[in-house]
Amino acid sequence: MKKWLFIVVVAAQAFYLVAMAVSYYVMEDFGETVTLQTAPVDPSDVFYGDYVILNYEVNTIPKGQLSEGELERGDKVYVYLVPNDNGIFEVQRASLQKQNAKENEVIMTGRYEFEANDGFQIDYGIGRYYVEDNSGETYENHQGDMMVEIAIAPWGQKRIIEVMLAK
């Protein structure tokens, strides 16, 4: 076994894992930031010990806004978001194909879950926000919407930066 080659192979593996971690922290510098609004839910259903379940408006894609008629569970969906007048991002259109984003559009990828009455349900993998110790009650007793700031990396990774409670 060639020692230096072995070192290269192990180093490559370590580097891959480190890059996975580092990319999470540099996302804000390279990616785009969008603010999303959570869908109204019963606050008591939201809090689970150490994390908050976040359900976004953009989790549902209205049926008219998807290019394709047929979807299979687990399909990767490209969702194109545009900001409204208040700076909250909303679904503009969605497709299974990656297309070029138009002006002021931001692309967010998600997995198709199932079809509901009001449209297609998409999972973006940002449904959980781990809260600091002892601050859970803030969310538990909160009535009304939350604004969530999300960073989206060019390579599709997403990260919750901040959860803001609307008055």
Place this chain on the structure above:
Amino acid sequence: MKHDQIQKEAKKWVKEGIISSEQYTAILSRYPKHDHRFLLMAFGGLFVGLGFLTFIASNWSDLTNAIKMVIILVAMIGFYGVGERIYRKHSRGIGATFLVVGVLTFGAGIILTGQMYHYMAYSATAFFIWSLAVIAVFILSQEAVMLVLAFGIITVGQIYGGFTYHDFHLGLGLLFLIGLGYFTYKHQREWISTLYGIGFFLQSLVLVLTSDLSYYWLFAFLLLLYSLSEIVSKDFPVQAFKRIALALAFLIGIIQVFTLQSGWVLQDIQLEVSFLLVLIVIGGWVIYRKITTHSSVELVDLALFVPVFLLPDLKSALVLIMLYIFSLGRLLTGYKDGDAEMINIGTIAFLVSTLVAYFQLAWDFLDKSLFFFIGGVLLFTLGYLLERRRRAFCRAEERGDRL
């Protein structure tokens, strides 16, 4: 030869003047002393390492991400480093054990890091990266256990991806076909060929189930696997390919006998012209090879691949006939050539075909208890006759004469 043994003997030789003391030391240095304490140390280290890992795993959620990352990296590099050192200096077997743990740590590391940093997976790419690492370590160490691990990870990854993402991962598929295919060809071992045959079928199964291809494409893939044994030279141990392809084609045939009859299961099998073309091309090549290499008797194997299920009527009966042609063909050519293995395969296939046929024909008409009773007697009789004939044959073989 043991160091101590040589030492004892060689001392006598020096005394008797057979060898000089210089020769004595030169001989002894050729047989290094094995240190058994090292074995205990190595396993001690392995257990401590694994204990440490399980301790961390049970407290995993209380740690911060940075600490988790450090633990994963230190564990992985530690196992690899210690493994490489032991491998080089002491014992290949124990070193390889550490290397395996290192590879497993890398795989776990990808999954854990993905969880920590909320990666969303849309395909089995994590398994693909993991497989690349295993193959790299295999190329460096040439340890059989790494190859087994590579087969395992590529196959499990493809199946998991098929279930989870309803997709065939092309990278994993190509890695299996070309990468593992190359190692199978290079090392030419029966057990590697067997692994390859089974893995090849599982890959094609995932491909067929996740794509728009009809189920019968499996026959094309199995025939391809079968034909691989014709491409390589005769001394290559690809009998495994043939056996696996035939066994699986036979099994799918049996399933077809039952499902094709009840029209609702496979009500409308659409013929795809491309399938027929592929089948004709590979089949033609196999026929050509069999004839030119004077093994025409094996043409009977191809009965299992004849696409009778595409015909409009009597599908299940025709499939059954094909099963019989294969079984009897194998049985008869086995007796003719005095090939005990052929006879065994033919016997088993014949019995199974008979059982299937009996089920098909008699299930609806006979009282159930009578059905099982008659079926049992039928199988006993057939089995007894075939077994008696086979034994007589084998005895004759041993005596060296022919029936």
